Amino acid sequence: MPNEKRTAPSGRRLKLIVAYDGAGFSGWQSQARGDTIQDRLEAAFLQITGQQIRVHGAGRTDAGVHAFGQCAHVDLPPNRLAPEVLAAALNASLPAKIRVLRCSFVSKNFHARFAARGKVYRYRIATTPVFSPFELGRAWHVSGTLDDKVLRACARAFLGRHNFAGFAANRGHAVESTMRTIRRVRVQRTPDVTAIEFDGDGFLYKMVRLMVGATVRAALGKTTVAEVRARLADGAPAEPRLVAPAEGLTLVRVRY
Amino acid sequence: MPNEKRTAPSGRRLKLIVAYDGAGFSGWQSQARGDTIQDRLEAAFLQITGQQIRVHGAGRTDAGVHAFGQCAHVDLPPNRLAPEVLAAALNASLPAKIRVLRCSFVSKNFHARFAARGKVYRYRIATTPVFSPFELGRAWHVSGTLDDKVLRACARAFLGRHNFAGFAANRGHAVESTMRTIRRVRVQRTPDVTAIEFDGDGFLYKMVRLMVGATVRAALGKTTVAEVRARLADGAPAEPRLVAPAEGLTLVRVRY
Numbered sequence: 090m091p092n093e094k095r096t097a098p099s100g101r102r103l104k105l106i107v108a109y110d111g112a113g114f115s116g117w118q119s120q121a122r123g124d125t126i127q128d129r130l131e132a133a134f135l136q137i138t139g140q141q142i143r144v145h146g147a148g149r150t151d152a153g154v155h156a157f158g159q160c161a162h163v164d165l166p167p168n169r170l171a172p173e174v175l176a177a178a179l180n181a182s183l184p185a186k187i188r189v190l191r192c193s194f195v196s197k198n199f200h201a202r203f204a205a206r207g208k209v210y211r212y213r214i215a216t217t218p219v220f221s222p223f224e225l226g227r228a229w230h231v232s233g234t235l236d237d238k239v240l241r242a243c244a245r246a247f248l249g250r251h252n253f254a255g256f257a258a259n260r261g262h263a264v265e266s267t268m269r270t271i272r273r274v275r276v277q278r279t280p281d282v283t284a285i286e287f288d289g290d291g292f293l294y295k296m297v298r299l300m301v302g303a304t305v306r307a308a309l310g311k312t313t314v315a316e317v318r319a320r321l322a323d324g325a326p327a328e329p330r331l332v333a334p335a336e337g338l339t340l341v342r343v344r345y
Numbered sequence: 346m347p348n349e350k351r352t353a354p355s356g357r358r359l360k361l362i363v364a365y366d367g368a369g370f371s372g373w374q375s376q377a378r379g380d381t382i383q384d385r386l387e388a389a390f391l392q393i394t395g396q397q398i399r400v401h402g403a404g405r406t407d408a409g410v411h412a413f414g415q416c417a418h419v420d421l422p423p424n425r426l427a428p429e430v431l432a433a434a435l436n437a438s439l440p441a442k443i444r445v446l447r448c449s450f451v452s453k454n455f456h457a458r459f460a461a462r463g464k465v466y467r468y469r470i471a472t473t474p475v476f477s478p479f480e481l482g483r484a485w486h487v488s489g490t491l492d493d494k495v496l497r498a499c500a501r502a503f504l505g506r507h508n509f510a511g512f513a514a515n516r517g518h519a520v521e522s523t524m525r526t527i528r529r530v531r532v533q534r535t536p537d538v539t540a541i542e543f544d545g546d547g548f549l550y551k552m553v554r555l556m557v558g559a560t561v562r563a564a565l566g567k568t569t570v571a572e573v574r575a576r577l578a579d580g581a582p583a584e585p586r587l588v589a590p591a592e593g594l595t596l597v598r599v600r601y
Contacts (some may be wrong), residue, residue, distance in 0.1 A: 110478040155479075176475075186478045219432075222442045225409075227479070240600040 100166055104195045109187040112226040112336065116152040126187055133182035141167055141202065147201045147343040148208065153335035158342040162201040209292045211303040212301045213337050214283045220244045228282060229337035235308040237285060242314045243304040244274040244285060252324030256300050257293035267293060295332055302331035356423055359431065360451045362382055363415045366442040368482040368592065370431045372408040382443055389438035396422055404464065407466060409591035410483045414598040418457040441484035442601040463546045463600040468557045470539045484538060490537060491564035498570045499560040500530040508580030512556050513549035523549060558587035
């Protein structure tokens with residue numbers, strides 16, 4: 090018995106990279122009502138370990154939002170399972186729309202949320218006259234021509250450190266600071282899809298969807314780049330505006 | 346009244362280009378039991394015209410198979426609706442997973458099936474260690490490395506005119522001829538997805554999925570290119586083989 094105690098590894102912190110198709114889920118965060126990604130992951134850990142284990146995500150994604158590389162950590166009870174075995178066991182228990190891409194053991198100093206140094210989000214807009222069945226739930230269908238110059242000018246306007254209060258939805262509680270830095274914005278266009286990727290140190294609630302909503306309104310000629318720039322320079326909470334729909338948004342990766 | 350008769354256009358033949366995500370449908374062809382693309386289109390025409398109208402497709406696609414550009418025709422009762430209006434009305438009635446991309450009036454000599462001179466099919470294989478949630482229902486997940494030389498050698502082997510009896514599933518009735526010509530095979534690879542596109546004058550039942558199954562088996566080292574070539578040269582029906590799953594297959598377009 091003392092031997093067994095000595096050789097049994099102590100509880101370890103496991104880091105997970107998770108991909109999910111957000112369609113049909115109520116977002117990341119556990120809820121009393123609703124089927125969330127966190128709930129599904131915790132159910133999978135319960136099945137494997139027999140214990141209730143709390144999954145800590147790098148950030149909450151809203152209902153319908155996708156992830157190529159959400160990051161999370163859990164503290165596992167003592168066990169000898171290799172990370173690859175844990176990933177395979179989790180995937181065997183999870184629905185196919187949620188996949189653990191990688192697992193690794195990390196130091197107890199690592200925290201998926203508090204150690205995050207930034208995130209990359211991609212927003213996809215389908216611009217075909219008819220909305221493709223293959224973009225359903227994965228893009229925002231915008232009919233009308235998006236002016237390329239305006240689109241790129243708006244994207245550039247968000248670059249750098251700004252007070253994004255005018256591009257945040259009120260979550261019902263005050264945020265410490267609404268200053269955020271966007272390090273890179275990339276616009277990629279094909280005849281069918283326009284993708285805008287934002288790399289920033291952090292994002293306020295619905296910030297990407299509000300930036301995209303403002304960008305699309307300007308690119309459709311319903312507002313101007315100057316108005317978008319003014320709202321950013323103003324740094325004050327703005328009146329209700331166009332929030333681009335959740336299904337176009339994907340959390341690409343979390344930077345540490 | 347005679348005036349009205351004179352100006353009212355007579356019944357016209359309408360050509361449709363249809364895209365659909367085949368997941369969840371029982372294939373193209375109308376069935377007593379099951380929810381098919383043809384059923385849905387006929388229900389949409391019934392809603393618009395108040396009449397039962399038969400939709401003639403260029404070809405049947407199996408349950409789970411997708412289309413970027415399936416072609417069909419219908420004979421409409423006399424009406425004055427423009428093709429764009431008909432397309433919009435159909436899309437308003439159809440589920441979002443089925444979209445009419447274009448409509449146009451054609452001569453009564455046009456027949457979606459009998460006038461077809463060829464078809465292009467694409468097959469997608471996901472080769473990532475973990476099957477991406479975004480490829481679910483849209484690709485065949487193959488774990489293991491696909492040998493590039495073997496893959497391309499098999500693809501080349503199918504080019505030209507052959508007796509494809511060894512690459513056809515028995516539909517329960519004899520086909521007049523099993524001679525078919527493949528005009529072009531294109532292999533496109535990314536680190537995550539391998540796509541094989543076949544352009545041919547016609548395809549036997551499950552022919553693309555049987556060609557892909559044989560190609561993948563060879564590229565995984567489970568059989569050889571020589572065996573694939575031999576089955577093709579033999580021209581005889583072959584014993585049960587690997588049929589690549591339906592969800593990886595898409596009818597790209599019909600050539601006229």
